[in-house]
Amino acid sequence: IAGITQAPTSQILAAGRRMTLRCTQDMRHNAMYWYRQDLGLGLRLIHYSNTAGTTGKGEVPDGYSVSRANTDDFPLTLASAVPSQTSVYFCASSQSGTEMSPLHFGNGTRLTVT
């Protein structure tokens, strides 16, 4: 089934540790995104990539980095995790172009930083 795969599903991480959340899509969408969802705050954009080789900052990029080496993969790295990064992380993709293409989301990674 075509879609977005995120790994891991959940993770408990000690503060100060490095962590990479993985995201892979098989829909050949050119645009990909990372959002975080926090209780009472909705979803907020962390980073995005319009096409392979390019990335951009969203609303809440501090403490996170991304790379887009190819079309399918868009990993999100926390270089030194802090408790405020405890959240549910959603990867999404869309086929950008002249028509608005809705985002397709993965099932999320629940991260707890202790």
Place this chain on the structure above:
Amino acid sequence: DQQVKQNSPSLSVQEGRISILNCDYTNSMFDYFLWYKKYPAEGPTFLISISSIKDKNEDGRFTVFLNKSAKHLSLHIVPSQPGDSAVYFCAANVDRGSTLGRLYFGRGTQLTVWP
């Protein structure tokens, strides 16, 4: 500062009745609006959208209304079904073209449809 606001965290409706979910926004540059539905332990799924050049868009049981002068949109579900029970997110887009996916989300409304 929340640019997309869903002021009702929850809504409870009887099966068969109409569900009306509301959303307000502050940024007049928003030109595309979407509703997403989210079940527990799953990612949000796209439900319906509307462009700022329209005031209504309908898809089956779901209708979205846009009032630009009031910076308000609403999602109507008729008739409501128990399977509609989920969190509904309102979202808006300000950058068309190269950044179509840069959505601003509301905090969500938990809809519960009871038999």
